[in-house]
Amino acid sequence: MKKLITIGIACLLSLSLSGCSLGSVIDRFTASDDAAIQDINPESTRVYMDEIRGELQNFTGNQITLLSDEESYTFDISQATLECSNGMLAGDAVSVVYEGQLDSTNTGAVHALKVVDDYHQMTTLEDQTFRGQVQVLTANCITVKSDKNQTVTFPVTGTEQYYQAGIKAGNWVYIHYKGNLVAAADGNAATADGSHTKTFSVSDVDPFNVPDPTPTPAPQEGTEVKKENKLRAVIQNIQTNVLQVSIENTTTVLNLDMSALPCYFKGGAETGSHVNIIYTGDFNGTTLDGISILGITGENPDKLSERDIGFTISGDIIASTANTITLRTYDGADITCNTEKATNSSSGGLLTGSSVKITFNPADSKGTNIYTSIKIEDL
Secondary structure, three states, rough: HHHHHHHHHHHHHHHOOOOHHHHHHHHHHHOOOOHHHHHOOOOOOOOOEEEEEEEEEEEEEEEEEEOOOOEEEEOOOOOEOOOOOOOOOOOEEEEEEEEOOOEEEEEOOOEOOOOOOOOOOOOOOEEEEEEEEEEEEOHHHEEOOHHHHHHHHEOOOOEEEEEEEOOOOOOOOEEEOOOOOOOOOOOOOOOEEEEEEEEEEEEEEOOOOOOOOOOOOOOOOOOOOOEEEEEEEEEEEEEEEEEEEHHHHHHHHEEEEEEOEEEEEEOOOOOEEEEEEEEEEEEEEEOOOOOOEEEEEOOHHOOHHHHHOEEEEEEEEEEEEEOEEEEEEEEOOEEEEOOOOOOOOOOOOOOOEEEEEEEEHHHOOOOOOOEEEEEEEEE
């Protein structure tokens, strides 16, 4: 016990002789610690995150325009992710999540992070029907004119289509879609822009109904029954009533007139997808001479494995975001594709101006106008 007291007295004497008190030592230690804490990131600034909710007015592939509280806001979303369940539909309620502080309608000082559904909005876009006469049909677009002489072009990439009486210019069809038609950019009241909609089906019958295959009737005595045959082919192009196909595993190309043929395309008439051509007669391997075509049926994307998918979209990249690219196709459509899970073998780095071909499955994009890419390659 005496030894401990002696050691304690010695320590106190040492502190006194050095001019330091116990309190001053503690004060120094505390001051040094506080200084170290204060010096961490002295120039750091607080990052503000917020969101703005509104109605989607326009989408260009890397910019979005919202109408919020009767004010228009245009955001650069080239570094944002697009996460809306419906895609980019005109009239849909969406939110832009951003960092920075929004100054009135000037969005230049903020950084958009993502575009998402507005979960505060309880109302949803309703399905609509447009009836019109076919003007032009391609793989990605259909242009129709209503009985009030309004001309509208709708996207039909991957869209289910059934033409009971065939398809040609002048035929009346019913288009089922979601999203708002937008006034034409040139102010022409006789036209409207349907590019920011999702088209669910196109048909010359309404309601949309594809009948089951009709069983072949039993032959009557004394009559000759022509045997039905099937050719499997790959779609190369479609221009209103003419479907260009190549017979599978050959170089033979045929132009099929669909003006009076029943045609059904479950996943749209996309380049690279397969069709079955039902016919009677003897096919000579190169031409349509000697055969009668009874109908054309596309493949069902719901039943295809990923390796068997042939549906493709081709075009030039005109814009991109953090998880999408937007292509302008040969037939003038702007199509946005999600690239997150795609295998990319293209050489252009998905930069603007690159020409690419995207393989996709229409079954993955039934409710959205953003298509899920499976494979991306040079065109």
